[in-house]
Amino acid sequence: MPNKTSNMLDILRSELELLQSGYYTSPPHAPWRASYIFEDSPSCLNFKNSTRPHPCTECPLIRLVPAELREQEFPCRYIPLNDKKETVESLYRTGTHQEMEEALRDWLNRVIAQLEAENTQESN
Secondary structure, three states, X not given: OOOHHHHHHHHHHHHHHHHHHOOOOOOOOOOOOOOOOOOOOOOXXXXXXXXXXXXXXXXXXXXXXXXXXXXXXXXXXXXXXXXXXXXXXXXXXXXXXXXXXXXXXXXXXXXXXXXXXXXXXXXX
């Protein structure tokens, strides 16, 4: 049975692949607009379902959201991406799409490496 870390790794690796493929710049399901990071991803529990039947608290990414922000409408927007505490939400308001993608790419690579190191230590 997969553990929470391996499930999280799968999600984050998938997100990195999507980002590197240009998915968030020109999503296939809505090519007229840029995608919402995480929300428009196939890894989202409510992907392509505007009624949002699954609460975000069921998403594995929720553990990366600061506790005081987990009740936001889209809590995944509030995951801190760097030391400056920039989030997807703050970059929507103050950054460019390129800055968002760079911050997200750096964050994904860093967290994936950390989780892989944790998995290696656990298996030794």
